Amino acid sequence: MQTMRIEDEIKQPVFKNEYQKGLINLIYTAGWLQQQQAAAFRQFDLTLPQFNVLRILRGQHPKPATVNLLIERMLDKTSNASRIVDKLETKGLVTRTVCPSNRRAVDIRITEPGLELLHRIDESVKEHHGLQMLTLEETQQLNQILDKIRD
Amino acid sequence: MQTMRIEDEIKQPVFKNEYQKGLINLIYTAGWLQQQQAAAFRQFDLTLPQFNVLRILRGQHPKPATVNLLIERMLDKTSNASRIVDKLETKGLVTRTVCPSNRRAVDIRITEPGLELLHRIDESVKEHHGLQMLTLEETQQLNQILDKIRD
DNA sequence: TGCAAATATATGTACATACATTTAATGTCG
DNA sequence: CGACATTAAATGTATGTACATATATTTGCA
Numbered sequence: 001m002q003t004m005r006i007e008d009e010i011k012q013p014v015f016k017n018e019y020q021k022g023l024i025n026l027i028y029t030a031g032w033l034q035q036q037q038a039a040a041f042r043q044f045d046l047t048l049p050q051f052n053v054l055r056i057l058r059g060q061h062p063k064p065a066t067v068n069l070l071i072e073r074m075l076d077k078t079s080n081a082s083r084i085v086d087k088l089e090t091k092g093l094v095t096r097t098v099c100p101s102n103r104r105a106v107d108i109r110i111t112e113p114g115l116e117l118l119h120r121i122d123e124s125v126k127e128h129h130g131l132q133m134l135t136l137e138e139t140q141q142l143n144q145i146l147d148k149i150r151d
Numbered sequence: 152m153q154t155m156r157i158e159d160e161i162k163q164p165v166f167k168n169e170y171q172k173g174l175i176n177l178i179y180t181a182g183w184l185q186q187q188q189a190a191a192f193r194q195f196d197l198t199l200p201q202f203n204v205l206r207i208l209r210g211q212h213p214k215p216a217t218v219n220l221l222i223e224r225m226l227d228k229t230s231n232a233s234r235i236v237d238k239l240e241t242k243g244l245v246t247r248t249v250c251p252s253n254r255r256a257v258d259i260r261i262t263e264p265g266l267e268l269l270h271r272i273d274e275s276v277k278e279h280h281g282l283q284m285l286t287l288e289e290t291q292q293l294n295q296i297l298d299k300i301r302d
Numbered sequence: 303t304g305c306a307a308a309t310a311t312a313t314g315t316a317c318a319t320a321c322a323t324t325t326a327a328t329g330t331c332g
Numbered sequence: 333c334g335a336c337a338t339t340a341a342a343t344g345t346a347t348g349t350a351c352a353t354a355t356a357t358t359t360g361c362a
Contacts, residue, residue, distance in 0.1 A: 006298065022290045022297075023184065023281045028226050029297045030181030033174065035229070038320085047347065067311060075179050078186075079349055082312055087347080104310040104357045130174045133302055139173045142296050145289050146173075146180045149282065189350085198317070218341060230319055233342055238317080255327045255340045 033130055044121055045091070049074070049084050051121070057094060057110035058118055064107035066099065093117060184281055195272055196242070200225070200235050202272070208245060208261035209269055215258035217250065244268060 006025045007015070015021035038048050046054070056073050057065055070081040085108055088094040093114035099105040110118075131139060166172035189199050197205070207224050208216055221232040236259055239245040244265035250256040261269075282290060 006294075006301075017280075018287060018290045018294065019280045019282045019285070022285070022293050024226070025294050025297045026177075027181045027185060029300055030178045031227055032301055034178060035320095049348070068309090075175070076182055076349075078351080080312095083348080099310095102310080102358075106311070129170045131170045131300065133299055134170070134173070134296065136169060138296050138299070139169045141292055142173050143169065143176050145285065145293050146176045148284055148289070149180055150183055151284055186350095200318070219339090227319075229321080231342095234318080237342095250340095253328075253340080257341065 036130065040125060041121070044117060046117075046121075047087075049076070049079060050088055053081065053084050053088060054093060054110060054114055054118055057108060058115060061110050061115070064097075064099070064109045066105045066108065068105070070108070088114070187281065191276060192272070195268060197268075197272075198238075200227070200230060201239055204232065204235050204239060205244060205261060205265055205269055208259060209266060212261055212266070215248075215250070215260045217256045217259065219256070221259070239265070 041051055053070055067081050089096055095109050097107050099107045192202055204221055218232050240247055246260050248258050250258045
């Protein structure tokens with residue numbers, strides 16, 4: 001398959017300049033990747049933010065996490081961690097208990113079924129990281145440029 | 152200000168490899184740019200998708216657009232164009248009339264106040280395209296890599 | 303000690319997203 | 333011509349996002 005130029009995909013004839021194209025291209029491509037990933041998680045009845053929270057909890061396991069810790073580590077800092085944990089709790093993938101040493105805080109832990117689900121997902125998506133089509137050098141360039149954007 | 156490494160921003164010590172880092176970096180950076188832009192549009196009481204729809208309508212002006220045409224050209228193809236047009240209609244920025252030649256379709260047009268608003272935004276954000284910090288060469292590299300990702 | 307500020311989380315509201323379903327108009331083909 | 337598929341848009345429902353506010357607990361300091 002031929003490379004799909006961003007101009008063709010969104011049917012805008014021409015960009016004013018390479019910078020304008022870059023901005024649109026970056027946002028469009030990230031959305032495209034997110035949709036690919038979301039589709040992959042649908043078979044496990046997980047959304048992308050739910051998966052990310054679950055992965056953070058596995059990283060802490062067997063220590064608990066608090067909502068604050070989740071917010072710190074989530075990609076989208078302003079999203080509502082509380083309500084994402086709600087959904088995971090309903091599915092039995094995490095538990096929520098009042099933190100004994102600070103009763104304002106809540107200890108959140110991944111459950112055995114949660115760990116098993118992540119393990120099944122790992123098996124299923126192994127080696128499919130989303131950027132298989134890039135060379136190592138291209139990936140390094142990409143990372144360097146993205147870091148510079150957020151200077 | 153020093154470049155903020157993605158490792159520091161999301162507090163994950165180390166990525167498995169450059170590819171995994173690239174994927175997270177790409178999604179994180181696009182979200183970061185979107186938030187910057189959304190904040191800029193808030194003063195005009197517009198969300199990002201509303202602004203994008205309005206820009207497509209200006210591109211068509213004085214011809215009308217249909218909902219289908221909006222969906223084709225929007226960055227996020229699966230979003231709900233109908234309801235975004237609802238909001239713009241409520242604000243008086245677009246009009247909706249049944250298409251005379253095909254009564255299933257709806258002709259959507261940008262209004263004078265809509266054009267004026269876009270013009271004010273143009274003046275305000277002129278030359279601030281979001282990727283000012285990159286050289287032309289870096290921007291070209293970025294575009295080439297992003298196009299390759301969506302092969 | 304006691305009261306105000308800070309902290310941790312939850313809740314409310316408006317908007318957007320993702321996907322399925324519905325409604326209405328049009329096209330097609332026996 | 334008429335049943336049936338197709339097309340265009342709108343609607344329904346669950347989830348997530350963004351931001352403001354509320355509630356409860358803890359901390360700090362006069």
